[in-house]
Amino acid sequence: MTPRTLPPLPQYRDDAVTRQLSAHTHLDENFAQEVLDEFTADRLKAIGLPLGINLVALVRHAHAAQRRRRLRDIQLSLVLLMMVAALLAAVVSLSEGAQNSAVVFAGGAVLAVLIGAAVVQHALRSAWRAAREVYRGQDRPQDLAPAVEKEVEDRLRALRRANVVPYDARAEADNPFVGSGDQIKEDVWPSIDVGRPDDAPTGGKLTIIPFDTVDLHAYMAREMGGIAGLSGLRTRNRLYVRGLHVHSLGPDLLPDPLKRPLPRIDERLVQSGVLQEGGGMRTYLSLEVVGKGGKFVVSMHLRARRTVNRLSWQVAAYVLPPVQERFDHVAYIPLGGFEEWWELFKATGRGLRWMLFGAPGRIRRRGAAQTRRTKQLRRIRRDISKHRVGYDYGATDSLRERAACQVDDMDFDERMDALDVLQRLQQGVLVATEKFLKDHNIDTSDFDRAQRVINNQTYNIGSVSGGQNQFGNQGINSNVPQAGGQGNQQAQPPAQPAGGARTT
Structure with missing residues (x-):
């Protein structure tokens, strides 16, 4: 029988979820850091199976996104130093009896704010375009971000061919097949x-x-x-x-x-x-x-x-199950033109204050988090090596599992x-x-x-x-109200990154 010839329908990309998660690292700092902590940071626990994800691409984009954010916060901290310098110059001018101290401070502050706004807008534009490129582009996701250390990438590739999975005792009763959902x-x-x-x-x-x-x-x-x-x-x-x-x-x-x-x-x-x-x-x-x-x-x-x-x-x-709705934000990023400029302008105005004045705090918190992890690992390793304490090396879940929605959704x-x-x-x-x-x-x-x-x-x-x-939901249809409660509410469309959510 001759095969029937029909026009093709649009298909999902084979790596759609990898693109979605990789793009989200450019929009969500906490998620990007979660990716790096799980797959690149020093640790003792095993990693749950990364089913359906290209980990090399995901880690590359998370690393690039966090590097951009660190650079942005360093630049914004320098802008704050400019404001402090302007204030000190105004104080000195006032102490010397100069009449233009207020003008000196106002001019320096305005200049610093304008520079800060430019830094914030550039960071936002870079993040949006990187997310849009990996989500909608034709190139392979791993080719759209710089490579990380070879040792890290080799380890990530080996996870795809894993033939042994250690699982945590806490996962045993529920699901020892960690990462399976x-x-x-x-x-x-x-x-x-x-x-x-x-x-x-x-x-x-x-x-x-x-x-x-x-x-x-x-x-x-x-x-x-x-x-x-x-x-x-x-x-x-x-x-x-x-x-x-x-x-x-x-x-x-x-x-x-x-x-x-x-x-x-x-x-x-x-x-x-x-x-x-x-x-x-x-x-x-x-x-x-x-x-x-x-x-x-x-x-x-x-x-x-x-x-x-x-x-x-x-x-x-x-x-x-599929990933949660929060990862759909990338689909709502403007594709360019006036809409992109206008949304960038509004997002910069909304986020300038917390981005500018919060930059030193973010730098400090990142360093403090790294210090805490280092101390915790040092303590565990000391207990293992000196006190011969048993340690559970098993994985508790996987990042893909944590990103998934509920079965009933x-x-x-x-x-x-x-x-x-x-x-x-x-x-x-x-x-x-x-x-x-x-x-x-x-x-x-x-x-x-x-x-x-x-x-x-x-x-x-x-x-x-x-x-x-x-x-799955014990056989109960989740759309039917049950005694003592309501059925599932209708899902709301995800908020657009440019419309109120902080996309860093």
């Missing part, structure tokens, strides 16, 4: 008998081909993409380790107890976590699908368990697409498991019974109901 499903599928040989075509029984769970995990990782029919499916075996047990793996994971754990370890250790459960260590096969533009991520974590002749799957599925199309991905993953796991068993000459009649039970299980994301077993 909100739980959709946690289940243990019915076990099946894998000890009975299949019937031979010519009569009698076939000989079972021996296998272990490492073989099954490897087969699933290799075949799931084609079976599930999901483009961009990423599969990887990962060893999930409790943060307090990181030291148990020694230099393979923690070469230096006074530094953060490595993102990759010997693949044989990961395979060992499939066959056996170490102390606070288990290997899961992670299946991850990033939605269009990176807006959402659906992940399914599988672990095969075999005891004698019984095989079962432990299954945990999660969804990482996902759009209808996003929820439906995420549900479609989840169902394809589940069906793909079942089909792949059956094919694997048949390839090993195992009778799958017991598997057929278990498959019917599994397929009858339903679930939902947010208010898109899938049936009996409902997840």
Whole structure:
């Protein structure tokens, strides 16, 4: 059949979320500093998985944005010195009996304010244009900002290929798969008998081909993409380790107890976590699908368990929702012309006072925050090295997870697409498991019974109901007022950066 030829529709960019977050670093100082603290600062804690984000691009833009802000505050502090100098000159002139002391001070103050306004407007214009360029431009996001230290960028790239994830004890009960988002499903599928040989075509029984769970995990990782029919499916075996047990793996994971754990370890250790459960260590096969533009991520974590002749799957599925509305501010930045000039003029007028007079305080607070972090790390390292105190190296969450909205705030199309991905993953796991068993000459009649039970299980994301077993807001439609409270209010459009929000 000849493919139908139709005009193409506009599509989300593959790196839409990376562009959105990178642009936001130019508009929000606190967010930019949060990015740098997490990915470039000296630390001991592991970092949650950065699903769907180009960390190199994000860190480059955060570094460029903070460097611009530091330069701006230094310049504004010099302007304040000019005002102080004008005041001192006026005082000296007054003490000498000069009649023009007020004129001297007024002239110096006006000049300083005008220079300060020029500095503020230039900083705002640079921030807006940098944000607009990365959000709307055609070049790759990482090419639009200067590179940072090679060691930092190498570490960020290694995180994308991480095969070990230490998780904090506080995350264990809720979500040990740190960075995966909100739980959709946690289940243990019915076990099946894998000890009975299949019937031979010519009569009698076939000989079972021996296998272990490492073989099954490897087969699933290799075949799931084609079976599930999901483009961009990423599969990887990962060893999930409790943060307090990181030291148990020694230099393979923690070469230096006074530094953060490595993102990759010997693949044989990961395979060992499939066959056996170490102390606070288990290997899961992670299946991850990033939605269009990176807006959402659906992940399914599988672990095969075999005891004698019984095989079962432990299954945990999660969804990482789109980013919050506050990251949409970049879409409202004027594109140029008179509108940009006018909004810059208004934003400069609104922000001049706090930017100018707050510059020394911001410089002092940045230095104080760095000093506090350094002292805290020094104290922890002293306890580890001298007092042999245990330390939890595990991650508690991820920056992408913190930036995400609530599951119930996902759009209808996003929820439906995420549900479609989840169902394809589940069906793909079942089909792949059956094919694997048949390839090993195992009778799958017991598997057929278990498959019917599994397929009858339903679930939902947010208010898109899938049936009996409902997840996300406990199966409650968030738009219907409940007893003792109101339903969700209609979302307000995000405030424009030029219309009142401080965009630095």
